[in-house]
Amino acid sequence: MDRRNRPGLTFSLSFLDVMSVGLGSVILIFLIINHASEVVSRQATAEQAETLQRVQAEFDAREATAEALAQALESREEQLQGARARLAELRRMVAAEEDDDSGATREEAVAALREEVRELERRVADLRRESMQRQSADSMFSRSGEGRRQYLTGLRVDGERVLILLDTSASMLAETIVDAIRLRNMDRAAWSRADKWQRALESAEWMAAQLSPGAQYQIYTFNEQARSVVEDSTGQWLDVDDRGTLIDALGRMRDARPGGGTSLHNAFGAAAALSPAPDEIFLVTDHTPTAGASGAGRGRVSPERRLQLFAEAARRLPGGAAVNVILLPMEGDPMAASQFWQLANVTGGVMLSPASDWP
8 A cells, every 4th residue: 555545644644733733822822811911011010100109299298298397386386485585574574563663653564564474375375285286286197107008908098078987886985785885884084095996086097197188078976966076067078288177176086975876877968968079988987877867766776677777878878989998896796897898899998897906
């Protein structure tokens, strides 16, 4: 038989054809994947560069703010020293006038000097109070350095209109119901130092320290009702650049006393009443709601009722607002984590159940 007509030769050639086509396909796929990887890598690099530029811009802005505060504080200290020196001089003059017996003229001079002394004392007190406020501002805004952790947790405060909602219900005092009731009935010195409550306050302060220059904000506390911590500002936006108002707001927030139930219905309703609507909401809480629009009812609130109240509250949220949740621990509410996670996920926010050392 002719060698060319043998079946084995045809099979060998077909096998080689198949192998060649297969090898070519593998090489083609490899080239496509490699090219796609390069495109993805370039996109990732561009995104990282953009993030780095944004972080650098925020850092520069906060550094400029810190320098301005330091210069203002130094200027106020110089004014304070000058006022103290003038006050001491006037006191010496008053003492000298009192030793000089010159009748009505002496009395008039002493009265005038005493009035000037009182005015200077008021000025010294104002300068001292302002100096303390600026020192408090330096302390608070030093937290901005710790804000780098926001890029690790995914929790970023970069909205143009930011609403901070701080739960001030009784449960915010402790992780167990018994301890919360016990602390609620104690004096201020005891409940104000509660670990859980301090963590809630520090979380809100951390978020305030991350507010972008030029942004607007509001800080509401809520239990069965929701209200701004700044008097007569409910429903209005405040400017971040007004540091005095921001420091005052955080001080008033610390004065809040936890108590009562939790109405997310009224908290989210207050958020919806802001005009224009917030683009970011930061909620510091520890459980699903126990109250609706009319406040807390009597007796224990069942898990089913809590879920119903949560769903009703979620419907009151303003559209377009990303809800970020700081969920602190609380016994007896196993559904809280999943409900708040779903809420954050649907609105484009983040839910964080922080470690004991955060922030």
